[in-house]
Amino acid sequence: MEKKGWDGFEIGAMLRSFDGAIRDIATTLPEDRPYSQSNSFTASVADWRIEKPLFNKDYCIDCQFCWVYCPDMSIISRDKKMVGIDFDHCKGCGICVEVCPTNPKSLLMFPEQKEEEVALAEWPQKEKKADTVVEED
Ligand code: SF4
Ligand code: SF4
Structure with a gap:
């Protein structure tokens, strides 16, 4: 995925928290969740x-x-x-x-x-x- 600065996004753009589906976030440990590259957890x-x-x-x-x-x-x-x-x-x-x-x-x-x-x-x-x-x- 191409990385953009904060001012490179279109107004209304959405950042994905996860790549793929997650069934039960409450019982999935943070390190096991499929975070996307645009989620702050990956930084x-x-x-x-x-x-x-x-x-x-x-x-x-x-x-x-x-x-x-x-x-x-x-x-x-x-x-x-x-x-x-x-x-x-x-x-x-x-x-x-x-x-x-x-x-x-x-x-x-x-x-x-x-x-x-x-x-x-x-x-x-x-x-x-x-x-x-x-x-x-
Ligand atoms: S490190 Fe201190 S604040 Fe944290 S759980 Fe233990 S006693 Fe409580
Ligand atoms: S972010 Fe602050 S409160 Fe949290 S673990 Fe680090 S020092 Fe402690």
């Missing part, structure tokens, strides 16, 4: 990032907050379990890290070139709550 935006989120499953409670809030559908969840990040479509906004409720967080932002094993080895420890002082009358 990688990985080079937009300067920082990336990395996932530490040791602390994850599968709350799915990251999946709900990710604006790019880049959190991969299977059977309500967080399994990883789609780095072809993640733009590095950091929202998933903001909403992750665990202590320490199960997702943290790192420089794009950081190796995962090194990041996991440097993961912060659980933060202790400050002692509460109870004042007596």
Whole structure:
């Protein structure tokens, strides 16, 4: 298919999401759907990032907050379990890290070139709550 810029399309032109038929999109995993070349799923935006989120499953409670809030559908969840990040479509906004409720967080932002094993080895420890002082009358 000939690639056009955004201003090369006729007014009212339609872009096909899929090449061919898809029977049940809800039960077909994204990677198994027959996306067309004009669907944004086929375009990688990985080079937009300067920082990336990395996932530490040791602390994850599968709350799915990251999946709900990710604006790019880049959190991969299977059977309500967080399994990883789609780095072809993640733009590095950091929202998933903001909403992750665990202590320490199960997702943290790192420089794009950081190796995962090194990041996991440097993961912060659980933060202790400050002692509460109870004042007596
Ligand atoms: S950094 Fe942003 S785009 Fe990437 S997985 Fe997290 S919320 Fe989604
Ligand atoms: S927000 Fe954090 S704890 Fe919840 S599923 Fe995502 S990584 Fe796991």
